[in-house]
Amino acid sequence: MSDARRVRPILRALGASWRAAWMTALAYRANFLADAVVTLFAAGATVLPVLFVFHGQETIAGWTASEALLVTGAFVVLQGLVEAAVEPNLRGLVDDIRFGTLDYVLLRPVDPQLLVSFRRLVPQRLVYSVGGFVILGVAASRLPEPPGLWAISAALTLLGVGAAVMYALWLLVVSTAFWFVRVDNLSYLLTSAMDAARWPIDVFRPVFRVLFSVVVPLGLMTTTPALALRGVLEPTSALSGLGVAVVFCAVSRAVWVRALRHYSSASS
Amino acid sequence: MNAISARGLTKTYRSPRKAQGLLASLRSLWHREHTVITAVSELDLELAPGETVGFLGPNGAGKTTTLKMLAGLIEPTAGTVRVLGYDSTQRPPELLRRLTLVMGNKQQLLWDLPPSETFELNRALYDVDRARFARIRDELVDLLALGSVIDRPARNLSLGERMKCELAAGLIHEPEVLFLDEPTIGLDVSMQVAVRQFIADWSRRHGATVLLTSHYMDDIAALCSRVVVIDGGRLRYDGALTALAERYAPERAVRIRLARPPVEPVGPLAVVGQELVGQVPAAAVPELLARVMATGEVLEVSVEPQPLEDALRRLFGGAA
Amino acid sequence: MLRALRAYPALLRIGFAAVVAYRAELVVWILTASMPLIMLGVFDRVADAGPVAGLDHAGVAGYFVAVLIVRQLASTWLVWELNQQIRTGALSAALLRPLHPLVWHSAETLATVPLRVVVLAPLLLPIWLWRPELQLALDPASLLVFTASVVLAWGVNFAVHTAFASLAFWLGQSMGLFQVWFGVWVLFSGYAIPLGAMPEWAQLFAEWAPFRAIIGIPADVLSGRVTLAHAPQLLAVQALWLCAFAALGGALWRRGVRRYEGQGA
Known part of the structure; x- marks a missing residue:
C-alpha cells in the first residue's frame, strides 16, 4: 500500500473527529467562553512566578528575566497542546477501558494509536497555547538582540520536537492504563513533574537535573527553543535533542503495541 | 467459504x-x-x-x-x-x-x-x-x-x-x-x-x-x-x-374446559375446578383429546407449546 | 456530636482500610505535590547570589522541607470527593446516614496521614543529606506552636474546600472555580515562593489574604522563622480565617443541602 493511501484515511478520520470535538465544545457555548477566558488569564498568570523569583535578581544561572520568560512561554505553548489534545484523550481512554467502549475504537479500520491519542480535543484550551506564543513574542522583543528569521524557525522546529517528546511521554502513561486502569492519577503526577519545565534547565543544580530529566527530558522541551531564540544554541545539542525525540517516540510506540496485546489477551 | x-x-x-x-x-x-x-x-x-x-x-x-x-x-x-x-x-x-x-x-x-x-x-x-x-x-x-x-x-x-x-x-x-x-x-x-x-x-x-x-x-x-x-x-x-x-421442551400445556365439572382425572390431566389441566407429550395430545371428548361436553380447548425458556432451563439443568 | 465522637475510631479504622486498598493511587496523589521540590531547586540557585528574604542555602532547604511537611499534613481532597458525590448523586445516600458527611470526610482525610508520612520521609532524607546544615524548630515550645498552627491550617483548608464544594449544589460542578482559587493560592500562600521574596505589593496582598494561613504561617513556624513572642498573633490570624471560612462553608453547605434535597436528587 502506498503511503498516501495509508495516510489519507487517517487524516480524514482525525478531521471528522476534530469537527465533532468543536461541535461538542460549542454545544455548551457559555461554558466554552468562560473556560477560554479563564484559560487566557491562567496563561498570563504564568508570568508572575518568574517575575517574583527574579525580584531583586539581575540574572539567575546566566538567564535574565526576559530570557527565562522565553522558557515559560515555550512551556505554556506545550502545556496548552497537552491540555487541548493529549490529556482529554488519556482520560477518555481510561473511561473507555473501564466501560468497555474501547472495543468500538479497536474495531475501526484506522490505526488505534492515532484514534486513541487524537480523537478528542478541547478546543478552548488552545487559547493557552496562544497565550504562550504571546509570552514568547513579548519576551523575545525585550531581548538585547531580537531573534532573526533563522532563530525563529529553529525555535519553532524545536518546539515541535518538544511536542513530540511530550506526546511520547503521555503515550507511555496512557499505555500503562491497560495494566493499571486508574492512571488518571499518574497523569496528574506527570503534569506536576512537568512544572519543572517552566524554568531554564541551567537553573537546577546537577542533582535536580538528574532527578527531573530521568522522568522528563526537560531541557529539550522548553530550554532548547529558548536558547535558539537567544541565538546561543549549539547545533550539536539541537541534533541530539532530535535523536532523543526519535528514541522516545519509538519506545512509546513499542510499549503501546505491547499494551494493546495485553488488553486483548487479559480482558474478558 | x-x-x-x-x-x-x-x-x-x-x-x-x-x-x-x-x-x-x-x-x-x-x-x-x-x-x-x-x-x-x-x-x-x-x-x-x-x-x-x-x-x-x-x-x-x-x-x-x-x-x-x-x-x-x-x-x-x-x-x-x-x-x-x-x-x-x-x-x-x-x-x-x-x-x-x-x-x-x-x-x-x-x-x-x-x-x-x-x-x-x-x-x-x-x-x-x-x-x-x-x-x-x-x-x-x-x-x-x-x-x-x-x-x-x-x-x-x-x-x-x-x-x-x-x-x-x-x-x-x-x-x-x-x-x-x-x-x-x-x-x-x-x-x-x-x-x-x-x-x-x-x-x-x-x-x-x-x-x-x-x-x-x-x-x-x-x-x-x-x-x-x-x-x-x-x-x-x-x-x-x-x-x-x-428435544428439550417436548410437552404441551393442555387445558380443557368442560360444561360440567369433571369427576375424575383423565390420564395425566388433573381436575382444577371446571377444567382438566396438565403437561402432555406432543405425540399423546390427539389421543388424549379424543378420550376427553368422549366423556362429556367440551366448551374450550387450549394446547400450547412450552415456552422456549423451559427448553433452555432444562438444557442448563435449572441454571438459566 | 457525642455519637460522632464515639463513632470516630471506627471511622478512622475504615478510612485506613480504604487507604490500604487504594494505596497505589494515594501514593501517586501524594507525590503530585512536588512543586516545593522544584522551587527548592530554583531558590537554591537564587541563594547563590546571597540570601533571599533572609534565607541562605540552608534556610531555603529548611523552608521548603517545612512547606512539604505542612502541605501533606494540612491537606484534604474534599472538594474532589464532594463534587463527585454531588454529580453522581451518591451524596443522597450519605445524607441518609445518622452521621454528618463532613465528619466522615474528615476521618477519611485524617486516615491518610500515616501514609503521607511514610511517603514523605524518603523524599526528605536526601534533602537533609544534601544540605545537612538545614534546621527545623524542633524544641518542645516550637513544636507545640507548630502543632496548633498545622491543625488550624488544616481546619482553614477543610472549610475552604467545604465552601467551594458546596457551590457545586448550584453549579453542578465547581472544580473549575476551585482551580482558580488553587492557582492564586499557589502564588500567594508561600507554597511556591517564600512570601518575603516577593515584591512589596505582592507581599502586602499575601499578608491580608487567607492563603498564608494554610501554608506560609505553619511553614514559617516549623522552619524556625517565628519568635515565640510573635506566635500568638499568627495563630490568631489563622483562627480568624478559620472562623470566617467555617461560617461561610457551613452556611453554603446547609443551604446547598436543602436545595439538593428539595430537588429530590
Whole structure:
C-alpha cells in the first residue's frame, strides 16, 4: 500500500473527529467562553512566578528575566497542546477501558494509536497555547538582540520536537492504563513533574537535573527553543535533542503495541 | 467459504483473588493469589454467509467473550478464528471495514451531538463515499423510523431511540458480518419488536451474516432458525430452533374446559375446578383429546407449546 | 456530636482500610505535590547570589522541607470527593446516614496521614543529606506552636474546600472555580515562593489574604522563622480565617443541602 493511501484515511478520520470535538465544545457555548477566558488569564498568570523569583535578581544561572520568560512561554505553548489534545484523550481512554467502549475504537479500520491519542480535543484550551506564543513574542522583543528569521524557525522546529517528546511521554502513561486502569492519577503526577519545565534547565543544580530529566527530558522541551531564540544554541545539542525525540517516540510506540496485546489477551 | 469459522476456540485468564479484611489485604501487598478461569472451552462454530444465528446461554456462559474473540477484540488462548476468510485476531483493516459489533449496554454515539454527527464520523472512519453513505443512511432512517431523531443531541434521546441510533451507527458502512450483543436489552416490548423487525429486514435485504445474543427468547424465535447454546464455556447445542424445542421442551400445556365439572382425572390431566389441566407429550395430545371428548361436553380447548425458556432451563439443568 | 465522637475510631479504622486498598493511587496523589521540590531547586540557585528574604542555602532547604511537611499534613481532597458525590448523586445516600458527611470526610482525610508520612520521609532524607546544615524548630515550645498552627491550617483548608464544594449544589460542578482559587493560592500562600521574596505589593496582598494561613504561617513556624513572642498573633490570624471560612462553608453547605434535597436528587 502506498503511503498516501495509508495516510489519507487517517487524516480524514482525525478531521471528522476534530469537527465533532468543536461541535461538542460549542454545544455548551457559555461554558466554552468562560473556560477560554479563564484559560487566557491562567496563561498570563504564568508570568508572575518568574517575575517574583527574579525580584531583586539581575540574572539567575546566566538567564535574565526576559530570557527565562522565553522558557515559560515555550512551556505554556506545550502545556496548552497537552491540555487541548493529549490529556482529554488519556482520560477518555481510561473511561473507555473501564466501560468497555474501547472495543468500538479497536474495531475501526484506522490505526488505534492515532484514534486513541487524537480523537478528542478541547478546543478552548488552545487559547493557552496562544497565550504562550504571546509570552514568547513579548519576551523575545525585550531581548538585547531580537531573534532573526533563522532563530525563529529553529525555535519553532524545536518546539515541535518538544511536542513530540511530550506526546511520547503521555503515550507511555496512557499505555500503562491497560495494566493499571486508574492512571488518571499518574497523569496528574506527570503534569506536576512537568512544572519543572517552566524554568531554564541551567537553573537546577546537577542533582535536580538528574532527578527531573530521568522522568522528563526537560531541557529539550522548553530550554532548547529558548536558547535558539537567544541565538546561543549549539547545533550539536539541537541534533541530539532530535535523536532523543526519535528514541522516545519509538519506545512509546513499542510499549503501546505491547499494551494493546495485553488488553486483548487479559480482558474478558 | 463460511462467513464465520471457529475451531477449538478456548479462552482462559488469570484473575487475582481479592483479599477480605485489613490483615489479608496487607498480606496481599506481597503476594497475590490467582485463580485460572476458563471462559470458553474448545468451541467449534461455523456460520454460512447470510445466516442469522441465535447465541444463547446463561449469564457468564461465555457468550460475550466468544463474540469478542470472533470480532478480534480478545486473543484466544487456543484455537483459530476466521471471519470472511481473515484471521480476525490481527484485526486487518480490510476485515474491520466489513464487520460490526453492536453492544446493547455500551454506547458509541457522541453524547452531546446528534446521532447524524456520529454517522458522519463513522462515514469518515470507514471511508464510505458520500453517495453510498446518503443511500444507506436514508435506508436506515426509513427502516428504523428515525425521522428527526437523528438531529437531536444523543443525550436527549430515549433509551429506545438511542438503541436504534446505535444500530444505525454500527451499520452505516454496510457490514457483511454483524455481531449483535443484547441489542434489545432494557427496551420496552414495542421497541423490542421494532428493533427485531429491523434486524430481520436488514439482514434479508443485505444478505448479512448475523450472530445475535439476547436474553429475550422472543428475539431469538423471531429472527433465528438456528441457535447455538453454550454453558460454562462449552457448546451444549447447535442446530435448528424447532429441534431444540422438540428435544428439550417436548410437552404441551393442555387445558380443557368442560360444561360440567369433571369427576375424575383423565390420564395425566388433573381436575382444577371446571377444567382438566396438565403437561402432555406432543405425540399423546390427539389421543388424549379424543378420550376427553368422549366423556362429556367440551366448551374450550387450549394446547400450547412450552415456552422456549423451559427448553433452555432444562438444557442448563435449572441454571438459566 | 457525642455519637460522632464515639463513632470516630471506627471511622478512622475504615478510612485506613480504604487507604490500604487504594494505596497505589494515594501514593501517586501524594507525590503530585512536588512543586516545593522544584522551587527548592530554583531558590537554591537564587541563594547563590546571597540570601533571599533572609534565607541562605540552608534556610531555603529548611523552608521548603517545612512547606512539604505542612502541605501533606494540612491537606484534604474534599472538594474532589464532594463534587463527585454531588454529580453522581451518591451524596443522597450519605445524607441518609445518622452521621454528618463532613465528619466522615474528615476521618477519611485524617486516615491518610500515616501514609503521607511514610511517603514523605524518603523524599526528605536526601534533602537533609544534601544540605545537612538545614534546621527545623524542633524544641518542645516550637513544636507545640507548630502543632496548633498545622491543625488550624488544616481546619482553614477543610472549610475552604467545604465552601467551594458546596457551590457545586448550584453549579453542578465547581472544580473549575476551585482551580482558580488553587492557582492564586499557589502564588500567594508561600507554597511556591517564600512570601518575603516577593515584591512589596505582592507581599502586602499575601499578608491580608487567607492563603498564608494554610501554608506560609505553619511553614514559617516549623522552619524556625517565628519568635515565640510573635506566635500568638499568627495563630490568631489563622483562627480568624478559620472562623470566617467555617461560617461561610457551613452556611453554603446547609443551604446547598436543602436545595439538593428539595430537588429530590
